[in-house]
Amino acid sequence: MSTSETNLSAFSQAVIAAGELWVLSADDEFVVVDSIEFEATDVMPLFSKQANAQALCIEDWASYQPVAVKLEEFFEEWLPSLDEDKVLVAIDLDENLVGEEIEAFTLAKQLAADDA
Structure with missing residues (x-):
């Protein structure tokens, strides 16, 4: 299993155990950043724990x-x-805004597989 797959699996399992994931919001607007991997692509950070998002x-x-x-x-x-x-x-972006960038449906498939 690659590091990327391991990170995705760990994120998925933590989110399933908690029954929720975390986003950053202010006045009904959510944080979206530019991709560091793909040109002209937006990325929404998702977090497995409140503390990770709060950081x-x-x-x-x-x-x-x-x-x-x-x-x-x-x-x-x-x-x-x-x-x-x-x-x-x-x-789970870190303080340098580095984290796995994936398609939302890739995450959804992992969540469904881990929750089966």
């Missing part, structure tokens, strides 16, 4: 707060929107 609420993102998204809501509302807008997701 990035500094400097330019000081006005943002971690917001929990239930898995059911992620599948029903977020996933179709992310796919339609061609937005990738980044799982």
